[in-house]
Amino acid sequence: MAEDVSTYDSKFRRKSMYYPVKELTRKTIEDRLDFLSLSVSNKLVFVELDLSGLKLTNIDALAGYVHLQVLKLAHNSLTSLSVLSSLTNLIYLDVPHNRNHKLFDFSPPNNLREANYNHNVLAAIPVLTSYFTLTKLQLEYNNIRKISYGLLYCKQLTYLSLTGNNIRIIDNLQNLPLRVLLLAANDIQAISNLETLVHLEVLDLSRNAIKKLSGLQGHYYLTSLDMSENQIKSISEFQVLGKLPTLRSLSMQENPVCENTLYRNLIMATQPSLLLLDGRRLSVSEKVKAITYILPQRDIVSVRDRFVNSVYTFLQPLKIRPSTSGDRLLQYPFLILLGPLGSFKVPLINRLIEEFPGFWKKAKSYTTRSVRPNEAKGYHFTTLRQFEQLQQSGELIQTAQLYGQHYGLSWESIDQIAKDGYYPIAAMELEAILSLQLTHFRLYLIVAIPHDINIHRTRLETVLGLNEEIVQETLERRNLYFDYYNVDSGLFDMYINTGY
């Protein structure tokens, strides 16, 4: 029987596309009733009705069809739905492409779950106290200017679409269980008041005037984000993407930032779990290339550093250097104490010099960091510009960027030590060693780290007075040394616990 009804229905629908009716009659209704089901009073009744595309202006004839649960009225010319007050069993209401200017201008049904009012002329969202059963509300392409507090009563709302309105501020959605929020093609300038929407999975903010991505952090379930056609300019905004662990699909096209040549690589490196970027599937090899390009491994950075400094040196007139002359088989030794800040490398160096006089001399590095109050002259302090000039004139053997500053060791400081008949000794970090091991020096490497992290922390905070950010970075860098030791313990000659 169900088959008979649906065959008849589809035939009728085809016919009605060519002959839209303006006047709704009982016959039209009964011809289009569908889906037999048991009513509350145990009677077999039709519960679905599709009156789409009939150019209707009046649906008064529907009063009395109290059993209807699904009502489809798309593509008509309706200005009011007040007759639906008698349809207390309505669960699903579909009225897109009509001329309604009031949302729900009928008494609330007992259990309305979904309503589609896309492409009407609604100007506002009323207070929806009696619509707490709604789970999906579609209000696309209306004239709504504000997300009023009226929605806050819809405590089961998981899907809200307000695409194509005139909304300027995202507001009044606090604590709703929304999983899908569509706000494309509005006038929104900033991502605001989304913090409490912790269940959000899909967010569409495309075609707005948003300049920043801040406001998105903390959305641990967000899998799809559309930010295309906005005003995002700076690549620094991408940092937020790293805080969205489940993001799989991102659209960013047609933002000013897309003109940056690093755009795609940066996004892939910041959010490696992304599967779709700007509608295109990302391959694993593409992501690996991006990560290696943007966040190269320390070894690769060091090889690059060695290469760049060698080229700059080779571009200068050839020099016989005291540290390289003599017996080519007898490599010039260089003793290095390495470890993160606060490892007390320098006091150890001073002791070694004291206990083995006439043997070692400290090799001073250049640095762009500023001099600390009462600091002994352990570095040559330079501006960034001077540092770059030194490097480009081939004067530096090795450089490294640490804690936001540049450090570099010069040929001149080593050559002077060699000329004086001493061997160089220096305090450095791992990056320097990875680069220096590619030179002609015979390195002797002593790792110095306080084993007890609490002793290390106290030293950084109270003795060195470093700020929390640097303390944190330094403590994280401890693992770098432990990891290298585990993987390649032969790299180091000695390991000392300086946590005493």
Ligand SMILES: Nc1ncnc2c1ncn2[C@@H]1O[C@H](COP(=O)(O)OP(=O)(O)OP(=O)(O)O)[C@@H](O)[C@H]1O
């Ligand atoms: N040319 C270099 N290459 C790599 N690391 C370097 C170089 N010169 C110095 N370093 C290391 O850079 C880190 C940052 O130096 P900073 O001047 O901020 O502290 P510091 O007072 O030298 O610290 P510490 O006394 O622990 O060595 C230190 O661990 C230092 O040993």
